[in-house]
Amino acid sequence: MTNPLEFLVHTPVGEALGWALFHSLWQGAAAALSLVAVLALTRSARVRYAAACAALTAALGAFALTFAWFLPAGGAGGTALSPPAAVSFPGLDGVAAAGGAAGAADALPWFVALWLAGFVLFQARGVRQWIAARRLRTRAVCAAPDAWRRRLDALSARMRVARAPELLESGAAEIPAVTGWLRPAILVPAGFLAAMPPEQVEAILLHELAHVLRRDYLASLLQTAAEGFLFHHPAVWWISSVIRREREHCCDDLAAAAAGGALAYASALAALERTRWGAEKREALVLAAGGRAVDRVRRLLFPSRPLSVRSAWAAAPLLIAIVAVLAGWQGAGAQQPAPAPKADPYTRWLTEDVAYIIEDREREAFLRLKSDEERKHFIEQFWQRRATPGTPVNEVREEHYRRHVSANERFGRPGIQAGWRTDRGRVWIVRGPPDEIEKHPSGRNGGPPSEQWLYYRIEGAATRVIFVFLDTARDGSYRLKEDPVKKR
Amino acid sequence: MPSDPPRPTGAELEILTVLWSRGPSTVRDVHEVVSERKAAQYTTVLKQLQVMAEKGIVRRDETQRSHVYAPAKPKEWTRKQLAGDLLQRAFDGSPGGMVLGALSAKKASKRDLAEMRRMIDEYEKGMR
Incomplete structure (x- = not known):
């Protein structure tokens, strides 16, 4: 009956992840806003690129730190006093309300599960792209003519690239590209070198050499990995697109300097686009966009003319959307029956951890406490009263939390109800694992699916007590038919 | 009219x-x-080209002494x-952001081309 999803997300790690995801929303937005400020201040491609990389690193770092922050300190306690739940339990009468409320706290696991699925997909996509890029340099390639390789050596020396990269012609590449980190290679479409005017080819080679010089391949690998972590955040995609664009601008600047001026280089770029225009229609292999050629030519020739205004403005609605989502989330939280400020570890301790075993007068006493110091002391006393004297570890407490965890694992219905809130979960936590279980998952004699739990002995009750759970709704919500202990 | 040639193998693609x-x-x-x-x-390459010619992947011009x-x-x-x-041998998947190129995968529009030409002319005039 254990649901793997429930098992995955209803753990301290899953919850920490949920909170890290939640906080990444404003963290990513803040990183993007700072980047917008830098972009408004400077036109230097190098500074803009560095700022964009810093923004991405900050967003990822904040995400990692938040995750670490919400992780329980580890060690003996297990789930005891783990980080606060999003919304505390709506009513104090835990058992009665158990079926009803599935609030934001129950929705969080769904976000975590979706994120995990997306994470796997995006990282798999990154690996696939990496494999495709590697394959690009080994399949359907041949060495470029000698003359061009000697030319590349000369250009490498001019650009101060320590070792000239391999120059390959490819039947698969649609546009010139650099691939590889330790042994980079420049790939050009087969026939490109012969068909294009030499000065245009040189302009392209200089640009690709700039990528080699800057080790951009490694940077783009790391960037793709980072995108895989924060793929849920539109602002992060925007930051990432700024990185890609400014990276090309940095290479344009280096290439223009080596080509003997912006005009020569920009003319070659423009001519290349004209030549491409004449070329036959092609199935577009979606490759990394180097940005619109016209924008790059404008930037090279007239650096003072505005061009990135558009992209800065494009980010505005995105940021507004994020703020709106956050505001909406906060608003929804405020409308919950239990207001957010109460969602502290102590409320959670009362309404979740020990909801089924705390006595009424204990609950009243706890609610009267004023300070966290008193509450902490109360909790210690609470377990002390139930402990077996003279043992170093409080087995009662340990066993209770063990049952709590295993109830969540066994009976949780992701997104609907946490395991401990179900009827079976409650009996499991209060009575422990039954001595015998009889399951009829497809019903018996035409009745609904059912389970019968047999306890040989229950304190204060008769022997051989049977709990009957019926899934009349046939949705996994096994309800206790009647409480055999109360009745007797 | 012969039908379309079959898909080339990896080695044939290289040739x-x-x-x-x-x-x-x-x-x-x-x-x-x-x-x-x-x-x-040499003989391996020769053999491969002969096979490819039979499959119709390449054409052989026999008017010269060496084909x-x-x-x-x-x-x-x-x-x-x-x-x-x-x-999907050599063409499997898109490397996406993993390759870095000077050219955008998207070709410039006619308007962009005209705009670039105009800017280059303007720049040259400014230099004189």
Whole structure:
């Protein structure tokens, strides 16, 4: 009956992840806003690129730190006093309300599960792209003519690239590209070198050499990995697109300097686009966009003319959307029956951890406490009263939390109800694992699916007590038919 | 009219790339390029080209003393043919952001071309 999803997300790690995801929303937005400020201040491609990389690193770092922050300190306690739940339990009468409320706290696991699925997909996509890029340099390639390789050596020396990269012609590449980190290679479409005017080819080679010089391949690998972590955040995609664009601008600047001026280089770029225009229609292999050629030519020739205004403005609605989502989330939280400020570890301790075993007068006493110091002391006393004297570890407490965890694992219905809130979960936590279980998952004699739990002995009750759970709704919500202990 | 040639194998693709790059070539020419990157026997290349000619992947011009081979189909045709291939040999997947290029995958529009020309003219005038 254990649901793997429930098992995955209803753990301290899953919850920490949920909170890290939640906080990444404003963290990513803040990183993007700072980047917008830098972009408004400077036109230097190098500074803009560095700022964009810093923004991405900050967003990822904040995400990692938040995750670490919400992780329980580890060690003996297990789930005891783990980080606060999003919304505390709506009513104090835990058992009665158990079926009803599935609030934001129950929705969080769904976000975590979706994120995990997306994470796997995006990282798999990154690996696939990496494999495709590697394959690009080994399949359907041949060495470029000698003359061009000697030319590349000369250009490498001019650009101060320590070792000239391999120059390959490819039947698969649609546009010139650099691939590889330790042994980079420049790939050009087969026939490109012969068909294009030499000065245009040189302009392209200089640009690709700039990528080699800057080790951009490694940077783009790391960037793709980072995108895989924060793929849920539109602002992060925007930051990432700024990185890609400014990276090309940095290479344009280096290439223009080596080509003997912006005009020569920009003319070659423009001519290349004209030549491409004449070329036959092609199935577009979606490759990394180097940005619109016209924008790059404008930037090279007239650096003072505005061009990135558009992209800065494009980010505005995105940021507004994020703020709106956050505001909406906060608003929804405020409308919950239990207001957010109460969602502290102590409320959670009362309404979740020990909801089924705390006595009424204990609950009243706890609610009267004023300070966290008193509450902490109360909790210690609470377990002390139930402990077996003279043992170093409080087995009662340990066993209770063990049952709590295993109830969540066994009976949780992701997104609907946490395991401990179900009827079976409650009996499991209060009575422990039954001595015998009889399951009829497809019903018996035409009745609904059912389970019968047999306890040989229950304190204060008769022997051989049977709990009957019926899934009349046939949705996994096994309800206790009647409480055999109360009745007797 | 013969039907379309079958999809080339990995080794055949490499030879096709040489032909796309260098244009119509003799076996000696192809062998020279191939052996730049790996040890290859002249006879192996010869055999491969003969097989490819039989399959209709390359055309053989026999008017010269040494036969000249040329791709039977343009590069773009083969790319399209392989893109639909389940095996997707050399063309499998898109490297996406993993390759870095000077050119955008998207071609410039006519308006962009005119704009670039205008800016270059303006810049040149300004320099005089």
